[in-house]
Amino acid sequence: MSASLTLVVLMAVMYASGVYVMLERSLTRVLIGFLLVGNATNLLIFIMSGRPGSSPIVTGTRLDDSMADPVPQVLMLTAIVINFGITALLLALIYRSWWLARLGDEGDNVGDEHADETADEAEAALRSSTDDDDAVQDSLDELERGTDDSDAPVASESSASTGEDTR
Secondary structure, three states, X not given: OOOOHXXXXXXXXXXXXXXXXXXXXXXXXXHHHHHHHHHHHHHHHHHHOOOOOEOOOOOOOHHHHHEOOOHHHHXXXXXXXXXXXXXXXXXXXXXXXXXXXXXXXXXXXOOXXXXXXXXXXXXXXXXXXXXXXXXXXXXXXXXXXXXXXXXXXXXXXXHHHHOOOOO
Protein backbone atom coordinates (compact mmCIF):
# COMPACT_ATOMS: atom_id res chain seq x y z
CA MET A 1 0.00 0.00 0.00
CA SER A 2 1.34 3.36 -0.89
CA ALA A 3 0.92 5.85 1.92
CA SER A 4 -1.52 8.63 1.26
CA LEU A 5 0.26 11.97 0.94
CA THR A 6 -2.51 13.61 2.97
CA LEU A 7 -1.90 11.28 5.93
CA VAL A 8 1.86 11.81 5.77
CA VAL A 9 1.46 15.61 5.73
CA LEU A 10 -1.07 15.46 8.55
CA MET A 11 1.30 13.30 10.60
CA ALA A 12 4.21 15.70 10.00
CA VAL A 13 2.10 18.72 10.95
CA MET A 14 0.93 16.98 14.13
CA TYR A 15 4.51 16.10 15.12
CA ALA A 16 5.76 19.62 14.41
CA SER A 17 2.94 21.37 16.23
CA GLY A 18 3.14 18.93 19.15
CA VAL A 19 6.86 19.50 19.64
CA TYR A 20 6.43 23.25 19.26
CA VAL A 21 3.64 23.39 21.84
CA MET A 22 5.58 21.13 24.25
CA LEU A 23 8.46 23.62 24.32
CA GLU A 24 6.33 26.09 26.30
CA ARG A 25 6.66 26.20 30.08
CA SER A 26 2.96 25.72 30.86
CA LEU A 27 1.95 22.19 31.89
CA THR A 28 -1.30 22.52 29.99
CA ARG A 29 0.59 23.20 26.77
CA VAL A 30 2.90 20.27 27.51
CA LEU A 31 -0.20 18.09 27.86
CA ILE A 32 -1.65 19.32 24.55
CA GLY A 33 1.70 18.82 22.83
CA PHE A 34 2.02 15.32 24.22
CA LEU A 35 -1.47 14.44 22.97
CA LEU A 36 -0.57 15.72 19.49
CA VAL A 37 2.68 13.73 19.42
CA GLY A 38 0.89 10.60 20.67
CA ASN A 39 -1.77 10.82 17.99
CA ALA A 40 0.86 11.51 15.36
CA THR A 41 2.67 8.35 16.48
CA ASN A 42 -0.56 6.36 16.10
CA LEU A 43 -0.95 7.80 12.61
CA LEU A 44 2.66 6.85 11.78
CA ILE A 45 2.08 3.26 12.87
CA PHE A 46 -1.13 3.19 10.82
CA ILE A 47 0.62 4.52 7.73
CA MET A 48 3.53 2.09 8.02
CA SER A 49 1.34 -0.96 8.76
CA GLY A 50 1.05 -1.89 5.11
CA ARG A 51 -1.81 -2.92 2.94
CA PRO A 52 -5.13 -4.10 4.38
CA GLY A 53 -5.85 -7.80 4.22
CA SER A 54 -7.92 -10.60 5.68
CA SER A 55 -7.89 -11.33 9.39
CA PRO A 56 -4.85 -13.29 10.59
CA ILE A 57 -6.82 -15.96 12.46
CA VAL A 58 -6.70 -18.87 9.98
CA THR A 59 -3.29 -20.11 8.89
CA GLY A 60 -1.99 -22.90 6.73
CA THR A 61 -4.12 -22.05 3.70
CA ARG A 62 -3.53 -20.25 0.44
CA LEU A 63 -5.02 -17.09 2.03
CA ASP A 64 -1.81 -16.57 4.02
CA ASP A 65 -0.53 -14.19 1.35
CA SER A 66 -3.46 -11.79 1.80
CA MET A 67 -3.43 -11.70 5.62
CA ALA A 68 -2.78 -8.44 7.43
CA ASP A 69 0.08 -8.18 9.89
CA PRO A 70 -1.36 -7.94 13.45
CA VAL A 71 1.79 -6.42 15.00
CA PRO A 72 1.05 -2.80 13.97
CA GLN A 73 -2.41 -3.07 15.48
CA VAL A 74 -0.92 -4.28 18.75
CA LEU A 75 1.66 -1.48 18.68
CA MET A 76 -1.07 1.07 18.08
CA LEU A 77 -3.13 -0.21 21.03
CA THR A 78 -0.03 -0.11 23.22
CA ALA A 79 0.68 3.47 22.15
CA ILE A 80 -2.91 4.45 23.00
CA VAL A 81 -2.62 2.94 26.50
CA ILE A 82 0.73 4.62 27.15
CA ASN A 83 -0.64 7.93 25.87
CA PHE A 84 -3.62 7.60 28.22
CA GLY A 85 -1.38 6.84 31.22
CA ILE A 86 0.92 9.78 30.59
CA THR A 87 -2.11 12.03 30.06
CA ALA A 88 -3.53 10.97 33.44
CA LEU A 89 -0.16 11.69 35.09
CA LEU A 90 0.08 15.12 33.49
CA LEU A 91 -3.49 15.95 34.48
CA ALA A 92 -2.65 15.03 38.09
CA LEU A 93 0.45 17.25 37.95
CA ILE A 94 -1.56 20.13 36.48
CA TYR A 95 -4.19 19.81 39.19
CA ARG A 96 -1.55 19.66 41.94
CA SER A 97 0.28 22.72 40.65
CA TRP A 98 -3.03 24.61 40.34
CA TRP A 99 -3.92 23.66 43.91
CA LEU A 100 -0.55 24.78 45.27
CA ALA A 101 -0.72 28.05 43.32
CA ARG A 102 -4.18 28.71 44.76
CA LEU A 103 -2.88 28.27 48.31
CA GLY A 104 -0.38 31.06 47.80
CA ASP A 105 2.29 31.60 50.45
CA GLU A 106 0.80 28.99 52.76
CA GLY A 107 1.78 26.19 50.34
CA ASP A 108 1.72 22.72 51.79
CA ASN A 109 1.83 23.97 55.38
CA VAL A 110 -1.30 22.78 57.10
CA GLY A 111 -2.15 24.20 60.48
CA ASP A 112 -1.93 21.91 63.49
CA GLU A 113 -5.43 21.53 64.91
CA HIS A 114 -4.05 20.23 68.22
CA ALA A 115 -1.45 22.95 68.75
CA ASP A 116 -3.34 24.61 71.61
CA GLU A 117 -3.94 21.35 73.53
CA THR A 118 -2.10 20.81 76.78
CA ALA A 119 -0.38 17.61 77.77
CA ASP A 120 -3.10 16.85 80.32
CA GLU A 121 -5.86 17.08 77.67
CA ALA A 122 -3.92 14.79 75.34
CA GLU A 123 -3.41 12.27 78.17
CA ALA A 124 -7.14 12.35 79.02
CA ALA A 125 -8.07 11.73 75.36
CA LEU A 126 -5.65 8.81 75.19
CA ARG A 127 -7.02 7.37 78.45
CA SER A 128 -10.60 7.59 77.15
CA SER A 129 -9.71 5.76 73.94
CA THR A 130 -7.97 3.04 75.99
CA ASP A 131 -11.12 2.70 78.12
CA ASP A 132 -13.16 2.32 74.92
CA ASP A 133 -10.84 -0.43 73.69
CA ASP A 134 -11.19 -2.24 77.02
CA ALA A 135 -15.01 -2.00 76.86
CA VAL A 136 -15.05 -3.39 73.32
CA GLN A 137 -12.79 -6.28 74.36
CA ASP A 138 -15.06 -7.06 77.35
CA SER A 139 -18.09 -7.19 75.03
CA LEU A 140 -16.29 -9.52 72.66
CA ASP A 141 -15.26 -11.78 75.54
CA GLU A 142 -18.88 -11.96 76.74
CA LEU A 143 -20.05 -12.94 73.25
CA GLU A 144 -17.44 -15.69 73.07
CA ARG A 145 -18.54 -17.10 76.44
CA GLY A 146 -22.16 -17.10 75.28
CA THR A 147 -23.59 -14.61 77.72
CA ASP A 148 -24.97 -11.15 77.17
CA ASP A 149 -26.05 -8.20 79.30
CA SER A 150 -29.61 -9.50 79.90
CA ASP A 151 -28.27 -12.61 81.73
CA ALA A 152 -30.40 -14.84 79.50
CA PRO A 153 -28.50 -17.90 78.32
CA VAL A 154 -27.97 -18.18 74.60
CA ALA A 155 -29.32 -21.34 72.94
CA SER A 156 -26.60 -23.71 71.84
CA GLU A 157 -26.54 -25.16 68.36
CA SER A 158 -27.59 -28.64 69.47
CA SER A 159 -30.65 -27.42 71.39
CA ALA A 160 -31.63 -25.07 68.57
CA SER A 161 -31.53 -27.86 66.03
CA THR A 162 -33.64 -30.25 68.17
CA GLY A 163 -36.18 -27.59 69.06
CA GLU A 164 -35.53 -27.73 72.83
CA ASP A 165 -36.11 -24.60 74.88
CA THR A 166 -33.15 -23.64 77.08
CA ARG A 167 -35.12 -21.45 79.54
